[in-house]
Amino acid sequence: MLETYLKLIWAYLKIGLFGFGGGYAMLSLIQREVVDSGWITSQMFTDIVAISQMTPGPIGINSATYIGYVVTGSVLGSLVTTLTVVLPPFILTLIASHYIQRHKQSPFIKGAFMGLRPVVVGLIASAALLLMNSENFGYLMNERIITIAICVASFCIVYFTRVHPILVIILAGITGLLVF
Amino acid sequence: MNNLYLQLFLTFCKIGAFTFGGGWAMISIIQREIVDKHKWIELEEFLDLLAVAQSMPGILAVNISVVIGDRLKGLKGSICAAIGTILPSFLMILAIAIFLTPDTIKNNPVVSRIFKGIRPAVVALIVAPVLTTAKAAGINWKTVIIPVAVALLIYSKIPYISNPIIYIVLGAIGGYIYYLRTLIGGNNRADSDNQEERKETADA
Numbered sequence A: 001m002l003e004t005y006l007k008l009i010w011a012y013l014k015i016g017l018f019g020f021g022g023g024y025a026m027l028s029l030i031q032r033e034v035v036d037s038g039w040i041t042s043q044m045f046t047d048i049v050a051i052s053q054m055t056p057g058p059i060g061i062n063s064a065t066y067i068g069y070v071v072t073g074s075v076l077g078s079l080v081t082t083l084t085v086v087l088p089p090f091i092l093t094l095i096a097s098h099y100i101q102r103h104k105q106s107p108f109i110k111g112a113f114m115g116l117r118p119v120v121v122g123l124i125a126s127a128a129l130l131l132m133n134s135e136n137f138g139y140l141m142n143e144r145i146i147t148i149a150i151c152v153a154s155f156c157i158v159y160f161t162r163v164h165p166i167l168v169i170i171l172a173g174i175t176g177l178l179v180f
Numbered sequence B: 001m002n003n004l005y006l007q008l009f010l011t012f013c014k015i016g017a018f019t020f021g022g023g024w025a026m027i028s029i030i031q032r033e034i035v036d037k038h039k040w041i042e043l044e045e046f047l048d049l050l051a052v053a054q055s056m057p058g059i060l061a062v063n064i065s066v067v068i069g070d071r072l073k074g075l076k077g078s079i080c081a082a083i084g085t086i087l088p089s090f091l092m093i094l095a096i097a098i099f100l101t102p103d104t105i106k107n108n109p110v111v112s113r114i115f116k117g118i119r120p121a122v123v124a125l126i127v128a129p130v131l132t133t134a135k136a137a138g139i140n141w142k143t144v145i146i147p148v149a150v151a152l153l154i155y156s157k158i159p160y161i162s163n164p165i166i167y168i169v170l171g172a173i174g175g176y177i178y179y180l181r182t183l184i185g186g187n188n189r190a191d192s193d194n195q196e197e198r199k200e201t202a203d204a
Helices: A002-018 A023-034 A042-054 A059-072 A075-100 A107-133 A141-160 A164-178 B001-015 B022-035 B043-056 B060-099 B100-105 B110-134 B145-155 B163-183 B186-203
Strands: none
Touching: A002 A023, A002 A059, A002 A075, A002 B163, A023 A042, A023 A059, A042 A059, A042 B100, A042 B110, A042 B145, A059 A075, A075 B043, A075 B060, A107 B022, A107 B043, A107 B110, A107 B145, A107 B163, A141 A164, A141 B110, A164 B022, A164 B100, A164 B110, B001 B022, B001 B060, B022 B043, B022 B060, B022 B110, B043 B060, B145 B163
16 A cells, blocks of 8 residues: 555656646646556546546646545545645745745846746737637537637626626636526 | 735635636636735736746646745745645545546536536636736837747747747846846847847747
């Protein structure tokens, strides 16, 4: 049993440390660690991805929690995998954050952030572009008309009004339930 | 004092519970909660923190909560924020793993209809902050080439070229060089032109 836990910890340490870019960029890494090493079948992995898309939260966390429970059969297992995937990046991010707070006034940090701000805007835009696919907007033409309408309406509400984005998500869910 | 820790935890719980589709989808909600409502940080600084979060490995959503928690309340703040982000999805996935088989969720017609509506809305929640942060980043007609080029090159999915890390490194170095030049006291306008050309050639 201990061996199972150690192997899980090792796999999720790697996922946490080498998964850059968040979310779906991490998927292939997770797949390599947990499917190719025989923890779960690839069918189960597809299930986990599908569940992740239908529950809130980052897929890195979702897969860790789910696989930790399924492999060990106990809540402790999912707690261990979830903490393992979070801890290394938590420490690294904290160190980076501390360093930057301390050297806020240094010319390098000041200048670097000046150049980084427009890049971050581009990063957010790229995330939006990458999500404009059939998986999110449907494969059929009549489906797409509705989903594009939902997208445009959501954008207008969030951008032009003070309505909370969480409310927009809830409204979009209700719309989906009524329309599809 | 304790109150702010609790507020951080609860705010990020709320953010974690409604984040579908990864870290970038959180930005609209975080911006509304942290920048607009609580006024804990300014939008411009939020962008800087996003750059730090994105540069580190691991789960973006967690990294964002760590940098914001740390900025506000140090180590304890970042722990509160990170646990807040993780807890809702941890509990929900655990409940599914214990009580349900994947098929109950995956092939549930009601759930799948709800999510057909939510997914395009999530895309809108990522498009909106592009425009609001562009203002905070001081983007004008001259510098708009930077975010546009970065977005398209990452979107291109060309190996290596589409790796976001490249543009973070280039942005930081480019910004530093630009800042040094303005410090030396050259003509600002001429410098910003040079900067842009440098960027474009670097991107190409």
